[in-house]
Amino acid sequence: MKQLNKVLFTVALVIMAGAVMATGNLNVKVTAGEGAEAHVRVTNAVEAQFEMEIRNSSNDIVYYKQIQQPLKVVLNTYDFSRLSNGEYLLTVKLDNERNTTTLAVENGDVKVVDQVKQVDPYFGYSNDKLQISYLNHAAGDVKLYVFDEQSNRLIHEDELGSAFAVNHAVDLSKLKKGSYEAVLVSDNGVYEYGIALK
Structure with missing residues (x-):
């Protein structure tokens, strides 16, 4: 009986460790490119389906995409040249994790203002x-x-x-x-x- 309890306890620890390791692995790096371009690199420890959206200051969605094929890395370049001056939120979602980057668009240039990770x-x-x-x-x-x-x-x-x-x-x-x-x-x-x- 003691051996069975020990095995069950070990299995529970492994499952809990796996759950913790699966959380918090979403990584988003946003860098300003030339002019109104923003380069976005999304990585995760395991292949996953990401959701990406961009909202304006009125909270209207100006861009949305769901990556259907599970991937570990997603690379995208966004052109903000057609958008009005102001702040935009670029949010990447994966299960219970979100990474939100605040971008400022001004006269055709994009700057990264802030980035917040949330689990x-x-x-x-x-x-x-x-x-x-x-x-x-x-x-x-x-x-x-x-x-x-x-x-x-x-x-x-x-x-x-x-x-x-x-x-x-x-x-x-x-x-x-x-x-x-x-x-x-x-x-x-x-x-x-x-x-x-x-």
Whole structure:
């Protein structure tokens, strides 16, 4: 029995390590080319299907493409010469990862203003515990709130700090049956997770 538990524990560790390795591997490099050109290089550790979009300051999509064939590397050059002056967001999406680059177009020239990487947090519920793992790419303060969905009352609040790797568990064993919502707030966004206690 001890041998079986040891084998199962080892297998669980390997699966968890694989899941962690698969997250956070999206890499996007955007460089200004000649004039209104921007060169985009997207890489990932494994072959994947990417989504790419460009939005203007009004949040209108001016370009969208989904790479249908799984690839490890995508190279594209975008010509912004026909676009009006202003800021544009170039977003590359892969599963639960996003990389957003802010580009400034001015009189036919493109400049990279900022780049933000975002990976959605992992939420899980087992053994009366809410478990959260989050890669805090923005390095800002991360907060967790738990609400009772029926009364919309805040029942738990945690300051999780500003570390890059945030791992946290909350004991929910004393809560009565019902629906609850966990809300993780960071500089990169707000993430919600529903919990049904039966």
